[in-house]
Amino acid sequence: MATPNPSNTKLDLSGSLGKQLKPFELDFELDVSERQPTILIVDDLEINRRLLRAMLKAAPYRVLEARRPAEALTVLESEQVDLLILDLMMPEMSGLEFCHRIKSNRRTQLVPILMITSVQGIENEIAGIASGADEFLIKPLHPDVVRTRIRAMLRNKAAIDSLEEAETILFALAQAVEKRDKYTGDHCERLARYSVMLGSAMGLARWELVALHRGGFLHDIGKVSVPDAILFKKGSLTEEEWIVMRGHTVKGEEICRPMKTLAPVLPIIRSHHERWDGTGYPDGLKGEQIPLTARILQIADIFDALTTARPYKPAFSRAEALSTLDAEAARGWRDVELVSLFQECVHKLDKDEEPETPWASDLAQSLENMRQSLSR
Secondary structure (H helix, E strand, O other), rough: OOOOOOHHOOOOOOOOHHHHOOOOOOOOOOOOOHOEEEEEOOOOOOHHHHHHHHHHHHOOEEEEOOOOOHHHHHHHOOOOOOOOEEOOOOOOOOOOHHHHHHHHOOOOHHHOEEEOHHHHHHHHHHHHHOOOOOOOEOOOOOHHHHHHHHHHHHHHHHHHHHHHHHHHHHHHHHHHOOOOOOOOOOOOHHHHHHHHHHHHHHOOOOOHHHHHHHHHHHHHHHHHOOOOHHHHOOOOHHHHHHEEEEEHHHHHHHOOOHHHHHHHHHHHHHHHHOOOOOOOOOOOOHHHHOOHHHHHHHHHHHHHHHHHOEEEOOOOHHHHHHHHHHHHOOOOOOOOOHHHHHHHHHHHHOOOOOOOOOOOOOOHHHHHHHHHHHHH
C-alpha cells in the first residue's frame, strides 16, 4: 500500500469519531503472550547460557546469545531486544560497566537488565542495582524464580512500550493535523527548533527543552476538533466560529493530559495564545502568570508564521518578522525580554550557531517508523 499523503487527508473529527477521541484514553490489557519477546543472554560460559536456555525453553521467548559484551552491543544495534540477562563477571568489561553503558544510551536505556552472579555479598547487589540493573539474582538459580522475574520484567517492558507507542501516535496525529494545511507542512519542525534555541539561550533545564521540542509538535493538536469549514474559511470568522477556533487549546490539553510523560507540555498547549497584557485566550492570563515555556513557544510560533508564505501574504524577511515582534511587544502583547533575546538567537541562527538537540533525531525516527507502520 502506498504511503498516504497527509497533505491530502481531511481530518474532520467533529462527528462521532471526534467524540470518541475526547479525551484520548488508554484502556487495554497488556499481555506479553500477544507477541514473542526477545531475550539476549550475555555470558562467556556456554554452560551458563545453555542452563538459562533450558529454563526458558517452555516459554514463548526468542532467545539470542552473546559470549562477550562487544557481541552483545552488535546484536543490540540490529535487534529489538526486550530483556538482557548478563553475568556480573565478563571478559572485556565487567557486567557493571556493560550495564552502565546500556543505561547511558538513550536507544537502549529502557531495556530491562537481569544481572546474575555466583559471587556472594550484598555489596555486589548494591553495585549491580546502582549500575542500572533492574533485577539481581545470586546463583544457584531456581528455575521458577528466574521465570517469574523474567515474566514480571517483560510485563513492565510491554507497558513502557505501549506508552511510547501511544505517545508516537499522538505526535503522528499532530503532524497530520498540521499537514492539513499545505502551507504549514514543516511548521512543527521549525517551531520545535526555534523554541529549543530560545530555551537553550535562557539556560533552561533539559526537561524544559524537551517539553519545548514536544510542544512544537503538539501545540495545535486540538485543531483536530475544528471543522475544515472553520479552519480553512476564507474571510473573517463569526463570533461563534471564533469560540470553536479558540477552543483548540483546551481540546489539545484534554487530548494529551492522560499521557503522564506529556505533563510538562500541557501548559504550552493550553497557554500559547495568551498575551502579556491579559487579552489572550483561553484563560486571560497576564504577564508572568503565563507559563514561561508557553511564552517561548508563542514567540517562535509568530516568527515562523511571519517568515512563511501563506495564501493571504508573502513570506516576511527575518528582519521584518523581528520588527513585527518588536511592535507587538511594544503594544503589550509579548514578553519584551524574551523578544529581545529571541532577536539575538536569530542572529546566531544566521551564523549556524544553533544548539544541538540530541533527542530530536530519536523523535524524528519514531515518527518515521509510525508512518511506515501506518502505510502497511
